[in-house]
Amino acid sequence: MNVGQLQGEARFRRQAIKVDDAIRLIIEAAKPGRMESVPLREAGGRRLAESIAATTDWPPFARAGLDGFAVRSADTALASPGSPAVLRVIDTVAAGELASAAVAPGTAVRIMTGGAVPWGADAVVMLEQTADARLDGQPAVQVKRTAEPGQNIAPQGEEFRCGSVLAEPGVRLRPGHAALLGTFGYAHVPVYARPRIAVLATGAELLPVEAPLEPGRIRDSNSAMVAALIEQYGGVPVLCGRVPDEPAAAARAISDALAQSDLLVTTGGVSVGDYDVIASLLQRIDGVPAAAPVEAAPQPRGEIELSTSAALPADSRLLFNKAAMRPGSPTSAAVVSGKLLIALSGNPGACFVGFELFARPALLRLQGASPAEAMPKQVTAKLACTFDKGSPHERFVRTRLYTEAGVLFADPLAFGKSSMMASIPEAEGLIRIKAGAEGPSEGTVVDVIVL
Template sequence: MLSLQGEARFNRRAVKVAEAQRRVLEAVQPLPPETAALWRCGGRYLAQSCEATVDWPPFARAGMDGYAVHAADTAQATAEQPAVLRVTGTVAAGQVYAGTVQPGTAVRIMTGAAVPAGADAVVMLEQTAEAAEPGAQAVLVKAPAVPGQNVAPRGEEFRCGAVIARPGTRLGPGHIAHLGTFGYAEVQVHRRPRVAIFATGTELLPVGAPLAPGRIRDSNSAMIAALVESCGGEAIPLGHIADDPAAVSLALEAALDEADAVITTGGVSVGDYDVMAVIMRNLRGAAATRAGAEDPEGAAHDLLGAVVREGAQLELPGQGAVPRGAGHGLLFDKVAMRPGSPTSAAMVNGKPLWALSGNPGACHVGFELFVRPALRRMQGSSSPLHRTVNARLGAAVRKGSPHDRYVRAVLGERDGLWTAELLAFNKSSMMASLPEANALVRIPAGPEGAEAGAEVTALLLGPLHE
């Protein structure tokens, strides 16, 4: 097999992580909204503003089982000398008491029921006892009540018209509870992005296949699919493809026709057979000359087709990135970071294409830094980047690096401060520590690493990152 790459493989210009994130987030746009049943909207991003449709609570509401009373009638009540009140009725949740609570009387009331007119307090059942009055039921109140006691006034939580959720909000169970309370049986949410995924590499086998000499199973595709689903996308796994430029280019064209975004893993570095590096370099050079084409979709497919037609002889002009908004072209093909510096991204016919490393550790970092924020942006997120916290390193990092490093870690708390314990097996090609990691710790570039106790930035992963 001929080498796919010449000297052009070394002409990649690294951009900082923040700049690469900016380019991706500026290039993608939220997908159109769709109407979904409220119970299906957990984890989705809201595409409309939602307001309280009534005051909440909509009436003065009892917070306890007990008796609705005039607080003044109980002012002198004690356990030894309780106030005696005549009981004139009962009101349960969902009912409305027809009368008015007069001085010297009480109404038996259940939690959540509307407090009758005339009453200004609810005495909890445990502070009362039944009393026998000639010809009438009575209650003994053994402690004084104050106005408003155990009563939620109308509008205490929300006033009619108050905003309860804004566009871009990721809907959790609490939001769903609010929306259901105010009658939103359906809401507008952004469509989930459909993400095609495939791996490149002649060495790859299906996950279910027995190992063979020199071969490994394609675990990256399954990992990426799980990552896509974890941030709200719909994964479309397309398997693995050998290091064949024609096959990979055709697979990319088909994937871009079917999906809203495409992620590949493998073949992105400077190796002789790294086909994705050639394709991304083609997008970098050729797109600039075709950005003004009358048919952007056709031009985008031509960029991929050029690899099929010219294969290993492909030499590509130009070094500049395509202007934002052109709809196709390279965003970056090298990032100043470890691991995963060859991580690349492009836009093809307005759809994002990410070429991630084939090394599992680097693949994971590339997804978290550049894919997850973009997929969240495509779903309308108002804050697509990871949450970060400052943490103290639990142990020293002795080795320096010319670029910032993103190291898998377990984040915990000690003496009220976040601490970051770096995990073993943290090299780009290693995967043993992937399940344990709940953070990526950024170790700044420098010749000497970082000392134990040094303050570092930690990007939160898993349940912590939202």
């Protein structure tokens, strides 16, 4: 069966969707997924799957804020450097200990930072405002300043009350959260599981990375790049190898990949060539993208009916099969068996850009990020040099970023064509060049997606 026949003229009639609309469709289709409980020491960087609440008041007792003496403020009402109050010292309390007796009128307790303030005391006088003394042969302290009620004491429940929420689902756990959770006894933390992302490459021209080159063939470098990007953004890559340009084999490979993953990323096979098998399969899905442009026609059925083994499941839903962008306009997405399939270009540069724009937001959403957090982050920068190449669609240009005199500059990288990979390792951002006959000139303020 000829793949070109499967697509027919429909391959040339794909309707482009705006990039931001395409990203939103993907984020809407990607729902926070599996949950798991991990040891507290492994929770950093993960997103919380359930609300976490304080298990006790914090502090759990009135706590001294510094080294000094716990006193009754009333006993120091007339204290001054020239006429200090003299109080008998009845005990010493270190952090983790309790006083043996309450503070009665005319007495004080030596206390260390973090120590539990004994009953009867309502203030702590810092050590620098006291002097050692004797009273009737017993240890005593001279207090040289009047103490105010509550002075240098952290009252019970000052920061948190028992049952108050510490963090909500979706919060990315930072080191400060680890301190909070440890304080309240959370040895294990409920988080969203790292999503398993299947990676499937198409193309009869692809060789394994370790294979020697053959005439007309290239090594599969995209799978390794996509796997590295998946790990960088918190996912677990599942490498599914390569599939030939044959619909039935591709449909089976997609089904198998989705069965063992939360999301599938394919590379290659999405353009308009006679052997672009992923495009052929997606073209057969009924329905039109929800955000398709005005006058978009329904997806045609093509010239030859696909057999059951050479088609995606009947309940599959196409999100889009073309994006108004350069590079990577054939990038496509669908929901298959209830899971996202993101089909990226086989050209390395376009594959890289497509992953950052579409797959990364899906990964973040699966890990519990809110829709707003999952959207690519943008900044503005000044263009360091003229980019004179126009485009009928918005262009995403790999760039390095630098700051000069407090101003952020974007310097477009060379070798930026969709098939080129030399600039990928240096890319720190993607400049968004608006569609038009001419590109922007040096000094123009442009939007940049930060990688």
